[in-house]
Amino acid sequence: MILLLALLSVLSGELGLCLEEDGGFTFDGDIRQFAMTSNTLYIATEERLYQLSHDLTLINSLTQRGILKIGNQQDDVQFYRVSDTAEWNATFSINVLLPFTKNDSLISCGVTDDDCGHCEVLDLKNISNLLYREQIQVGPLKSSSRSVSFLVDVKKKTQTDTYILTAIQQNKEQYENDKCGINQQTANLQDTDNKQGGGIFSLTDGASGTPGIKSKGDVEFVDGFQIKSTIYLFSNVLSAQTNRVRLIWLEGEKSKTDTLKSLRGATLSVSDSESSRLVASSVIPGEQPVLWSGVFSVDGGDTDTELMVFDISPDYSRNTDRDPDFYTSVPSEVTPKILKPKAVIVRQSYMTSVLAVRQNAWMVFYIWTEDGLLIKLSVDRNYHAACPTVLYRTSDDRKVFLKLHLDPVDHKHVYVPFRNQMKRVPVSNCSMYTNVQECWSAQDPYCGWCGSKSSCTFEDDCTDSDWLSIPDESQHKMISHKVEKDTNGQISLKIHTHLTVGQKVSSDFTCQFSAISGHLCIGNNPPRFPQCTCYLSDHTLPPDGLHVTVKFRFGKILLLEQVKLTNCSDIHGPPTSILCQQCIKAGCGWSRNSCSWANQGETDESVCQKLESGKNFSVSVMLFFYCSSDTLSTSGRAFNGRRRKLF
Ligand SMILES: *[C@@H]1O[C@H](CO)[C@@H](O)[C@H](O)[C@H]1NC(C)=O
Ligand SMILES: *[C@@H]1O[C@H](CO)[C@@H](O)[C@H](O)[C@H]1NC(C)=O
Numbered sequence: 319m320i321l322l323l324a325l326l327s328v329l330s331g332e333l334g335l336c337l338e339e340d341g342g343f344t345f346d347g348d349i350r351q352f353a354m355t356s357n358t359l360y361i362a363t364e365e366r367l368y369q370l371s372h373d374l375t376l377i378n379s380l381t382q383r384g385i386l387k388i389g390n391q392q393d394d395v396q397f398y399r400v401s402d403t404a405e406w407n408a409t410f411s412i413n414v415l416l417p418f419t420k421n422d423s424l425i426s427c428g429v430t431d432d433d434c435g436h437c438e439v440l441d442l443k444n445i446s447n448l449l450y451r452e453q454i455q456v457g458p459l460k461s462s463s464r465s466v467s468f469l470v471d472v473k474k475k476t477q478t479d480t481y482i483l484t485a486i487q488q489n490k491e492q493y494e495n496d497k498c499g500i501n502q503q504t505a506n507l508q509d510t511d512n513k514q515g516g517g518i519f520s521l522t523d524g525a526s527g528t529p530g531i532k533s534k535g536d537v538e539f540v541d542g543f544q545i546k547s548t549i550y551l552f553s554n555v556l557s558a559q560t561n562r563v564r565l566i567w568l569e570g571e572k573s574k575t576d577t578l579k580s581l582r583g584a585t586l587s588v589s590d591s592e593s594s595r596l597v598a599s600s601v602i603p604g605e606q607p608v609l610w611s612g613v614f615s616v617d618g619g620d621t622d623t624e625l626m627v628f629d630i631s632p633d634y635s636r637n638t639d640r641d642p643d644f645y646t647s648v649p650s651e652v653t654p655k656i657l658k659p660k661a662v663i664v665r666q667s668y669m670t671s672v673l674a675v676r677q678n679a680w681m682v683f684y685i686w687t688e689d690g691l692l693i694k695l696s697v698d699r700n701y702h703a704a705c706p707t708v709l710y711r712t713s714d715d716r717k718v719f720l721k722l723h724l725d726p727v728d729h730k731h732v733y734v735p736f737r738n739q740m741k742r743v744p745v746s747n748c749s750m751y752t753n754v755q756e757c758w759s760a761q762d763p764y765c766g767w768c769g770s771k772s773s774c775t776f777e778d779d780c781t782d783s784d785w786l787s788i789p790d791e792s793q794h795k796m797i798s799h800k801v802e803k804d805t806n807g808q809i810s811l812k813i814h815t816h817l818t819v820g821q822k823v824s825s826d827f828t829c830q831f832s833a834i835s836g837h838l839c840i841g842n843n844p845p846r847f848p849q850c851t852c853y854l855s856d857h858t859l860p861p862d863g864l865h866v867t868v869k870f871r872f873g874k875i876l877l878l879e880q881v882k883l884t885n886c887s888d889i890h891g892p893p894t895s896i897l898c899q900q901c902i903k904a905g906c907g908w909s910r911n912s913c914s915w916a917n918q919g920e921t922d923e924s925v926c927q928k929l930e931s932g933k934n935f936s937v938s939v940m941l942f943f944y945c946s947s948d949t950l951s952t953s954g955r956a957f958n959g960r961r962r963k964l965f
């Protein structure tokens with residue numbers, strides 16, 4: 319199932335400028351950390367910590383400058399933030415930023431100028447209010463570190479406890495800093511409040527000591543999250559000979575020790591290259607199986623990157639704590655489970671971030687590239703992609719490993735963190751499509767034609783639910799037809815509409831067939847969405863075909879389509895793929911190297927690909943034709959600009 323994509327078209331500079339003026343926020347200093355709740359954004363830069371509303375309005379910000387007081391005892395060291403204008407002699411740089419919604423607090427941890435860890439717990443609603451502070455290490459001490467940290471829930475007998483999971487990049491050459499009493503392993507669980515026993519941020523697990531996951535070699539962490547009770551951690555295990563992309567599953571149950579000891583691992587098999595590594599990832603929302611998308615560097619460099627989808631559902635059949643790279647007590651020489659990709663979605667240079675979301679039956683991938691493009695790619699459940707569009711572009715080249723997020727309130731904007739700026743880019747501009755055909759041809763799962771407003775809109779902007787949108791599976795045409803002939807010589811025209819409509823609209827669906835010759839259909843065949851049928855009164859077709867007009871009604875929406883009915887046996891000649899395509903486009907069927915009635919042959923165009931030996935149509939070539947076809951070039955803004963090759 320290797321797929322897709324030869325071509326990407328890029329917005330003209332003009333449109334780029336137009337978006338530039340749209341929502342954005344410029345920070346004091348480059349963005350270091352970015353976290354979100356259901357309505358608020360928290361951004362840490364080198365200089366300040368910001369609290370913004372979902373539409374990027376500033377609520378509050380704090381300086382990262384303060385006073386570092388060093389007493390006689392090691393635990394006498396404290397960092398105090400000062401006001402913007404006060405004297406200061408130290409800074410606090412944040413490497414871990416975790417909104418703890420259940421506790422109405424924001425956990426921010428990092429390092430102060432003495433190279434020691436520092437943590438603050440702030441009021442989630444107003445970050446000016448400090449709830450707690452401590453000199454302690456949570457997460458990495460270096461901001462350049464590729465590490466991950468997130469909150470996990472561990473289910474116990476009577477309650478569920480929340481811990482901070484940190485998975486910290488390990489590098490053998492890294493200098494050891496023991497001056498601050500650092501005692502962290504590769505993956506750790508730390509408390510989030512005093513009630514859990516050893517004090518807030520404690521690593522210990524009661525009498526069971528200090529559990530942790532160790533790693534054998536150099537490792538960097540790319541992503542991590544929890545779904546139900548399973549915790550997922552993605553890493554690159556690096557060595558001079560080979561790199562491995564590793565997934566660890568943990569079960570968040572019973573205790574810290576049990577959770578960490580429950581580790582099971584898998585290796586993601588990406589390519590034959592021994593230097594492949596994971597660059598960025600995003601879980602694809604949905605129920606079972608757990609689907610996840612990853613951007614991989616095939617050769618370890620920046621240029622050759624691919625976006626792939628894996629099924630990462632946990633496999634609990636293997637023994638726990640038996641892995642060659644990660645262990646709580648001793649490493650084991652076992653071969654881990656191998657996971658192979660379900661699909662390769664796109665090959666494109668310089669991809670550095672991805673966000674996957676679901677929109678109706680479609681998956682939508684937002685991809686940020688190092689050369690400054692935000693690309694949107696809609697993919698159906700069979701992993702067939704619609705044409706990609708560029709939502710935003712900047713000429714400023716810079717690697718961004720920060721995650722992309724969707725606006726948690728309206729779900730209609732993507733946040734793009736970039737240097738010292740946060741952009742809020744609309745996911746679609748449906749209103750630019752001015753008729754049903756254009757709206758449908760955009761193949762954008764966010765956009766549909768709203769009958770009551772007579773415009774192309776988001777679904778929730780269409781009040782009467784007479785919203786007509788693309789079907790669940792990728793289609794090249796809104797309406798297709800088939801010409802069939804039964805054993806009695808009865809010819810029928812079957813029209814299939816490739817649309818998704820609301821319940822109300824589908825019950826208010828009619829088709830009306832007409833031709834110049836007048837009387838066309840016999841009998842009464844009430845349409846059943848998405849199909850309608852006409853049994854022709856004539857048993858012969860004119861040699862140059864019969865032009866039929868079909869009027870559709872979907873609630874308030876009226877559509878008119880012209881269909882040409884052809885005598886399928888008139889399409890004849892040497893059995894080339896061109897003849898085959900001509901046959902299927904005419905609504906006929908391909909059978910035994912010739913064209914016959916639709917009910918007597920194959921009606922899927924893919925059958926034609928097999929015909930031309932030596933000129934096999936690859937999927938990407940087909941997409942080239944599809945993406946640059948006339949209907950699309952007039953409707954999609956992405957097709958007006960300069961074209962750019964994707965490979
Ligand atoms: C910073 O200033 C405070 C108070 O002015 C002082 O007590 C402290 O020793 C200074 N710290 C450093 C690291 O110079
Ligand atoms: C919230 O956190 C504070 C300190 O960070 C702690 O004292 C308090 O017990 C926590 N509250 C809840 C409800 O967990």
Ligand SMILES: *[C@@H]1O[C@H](CO)[C@@H](O)[C@H](O)[C@H]1NC(C)=O
Binds near residue numbers: 378445446
């Ligand atoms: C946040 O708290 C501070 C101090 O308690 C107060 O001065 C400020 O007005 C509060 N800000 C907001 C936005 O509520």
Ligand SMILES: *[C@@H]1O[C@H](CO)[C@@H](O)[C@H](O)[C@H]1NC(C)=O
Binds near residue numbers: 337747750
């Ligand atoms: C959306 O499209 C309309 C019509 O083409 C245009 O006027 C408007 O500026 C576009 N908005 C954005 C944000 O691109």
Ligand SMILES: *[C@@H]1O[C@H](CO)[C@@H](O)[C@H](O)[C@H]1NC(C)=O
Binds near residue numbers: 809857859887888
């Ligand atoms: C189709 O064409 C063939 C010969 O070209 C003819 O025999 C047949 O009757 C035609 N069928 C119809 C339905 O017109």
Ligand SMILES: *[C@@H]1O[C@H](CO)[C@@H](O)[C@H](O)[C@H]1NC(C)=O
Binds near residue numbers: 928
């Ligand atoms: C074209 O595809 C067919 C079947 O998919 C295969 O047998 C044939 O070898 C291919 N031809 C070339 C030139 O790749």
